[in-house]
């Protein structure tokens with residue numbers, strides 16, 4: 269298994285990683301968000317990419333998802349563990365905890381969302397019934413259990429355009445749609461990974477209650493919860509890598 273980790277908001281670098289090399293990669297789709305970092309984590313070599321750039325400067329709708337996934341596939345990775353900060357509707361996970369979504373709904377627009385558009389590669393219609401790889405999700409859930417980290421094992425990730433957060437009415441609509449986790453970055457990333465034949469799963473860092481659903485202002489939630497969610501996510505991934513050796 270050759271693992272790539274895509275770090276999202278709050279995980280722009282891997283804490284304590286032993287860096288082996290950094291590669292600046294040019295793809296037919298342009299440049300990835302940041303240099304790809306080869307690092308040793310839990311005695312395993314992985315590639316790490318910071319989705320929003322090294323200084324968290326790339327907004328969700330401006331990320332070059334195609335370049336990111338193409339670079340990862342080109343490095344020989346077959347597995348992607350994506351870390352994504354999300355807001356939560358409901359109480360399946362406490363703020364500061366983790367969830368592993370098993371489904372998603374894409375509300376984004378205007379993003380370059382496929383390789384298979386008849387341009388560089390011939391037109392095809394990806395079977396995306398299951399957007400996240402089942403075996404990888406099960407391995408991550410087991411890794412959480414082994415490390416004593418509570419993880420909600422299902423969830424519907426609604427991918428919004430951002431960069432602004434939602435209105436209260438938008439959250440109500442998302443809830444009616446069945447969304448439980450709201451974030452801005454799982455699409456088109458998950459579909460592109462699928463098109464490239466990579467096993468892809470999302471570890472969602474629950475960093476706030478969705479707009480209108482919490483007691484505290486959203487940004488207070490974010491500041492208070494990120495350290496806990498980041499710690500648990502990185503411990504879960506370390507446990508996963510140890511079990512996959």
Ligand code: HPA
Nearest residue numbers: 353354355450451452478
């Ligand atoms: N909505 C959308 N994206 C997010 C949120 C949210 O509440 N929290 C973190 N990313």
